[in-house]
Amino acid sequence: MSIGVLNEGPLHAALKAAYSANGGEQEVSVQTFVADAVRNGIMYEIQTGSFSGLRRKMAALAEVGPVVLVHPIARTTTIVKQPEDRSAKPASRKSPKRGSLIHIVNELVYLPQMLNHPNFSVEAVLTEVREIRVFDPKKNRRRGGWRVKEKHLLGIVEGVRLQDMADLFNFLQMELPSPFDTRDLAAALDEPLDIAQKMAYCLRHAGVTEIVGKKGNALLYETGDAG
Secondary structure (H helix, E strand, O other): OOHHHHHHOHHHHHHHHHHHOOOOEEEEOOEEEEEEEOOEEEEEEEEOOOOOHHHHHHHHHOOOOOOOEEEEEEEEEEEEEEEOOOOOOOOOOOOOOOOOOOHHHHOOOOOHHHHHHHOEEEEEEEEEEEEEEOOOOOOOOOOOOEEEEEEEEEEEEEEEOOHHHHHHHOOOOOOOOOOOHHHHHHHHHOHHHHHHHHHHHHHHOOOEEEEEEEEOOOOEEEEOOOO
């Protein structure tokens, strides 16, 4: 058993099993790296955390063949707090936070140019999860002394695969003006401004859009084929 398998959590393991089902393999050596799953000639890397630090591995795998970076986003999270007294009943509640597929931009900012590679794509997976928390007296008091022990997959709601950064425009709920700023983008996405700012960053660094001016302090963008 590899070190990666020993350290992985239940959520990662469940997704790896899903992507290696129907004849796939798990923990496949590819050059100096290990792909979480390989099925029908496609390599899958399951990343439940940040994309920071993944660029080198993803670039190397993409040079070998098609690779999909899979990232779960929790639409709903059931938080279960395990009491210190094991005989007591755990407390359970639903988190008010709700994820959306467009929130993949929170991680795409770490490798915005990778989607320009023909062998690389990202799959955002909307999930329902159960989060197990345990009391830790060393934990920051602002967080109440609780830390996340593990996450479990309850179900997969839907997913979307991004083949290139322009696919982010499919999340728009209305047409963008030309040129547009991040507030226009936030309105078109029906998402907070910070999500629009991250999307704008990804699009610009991938060469999908370009800066064409300013409106006050706001940068104005147009798509590369505008005009």
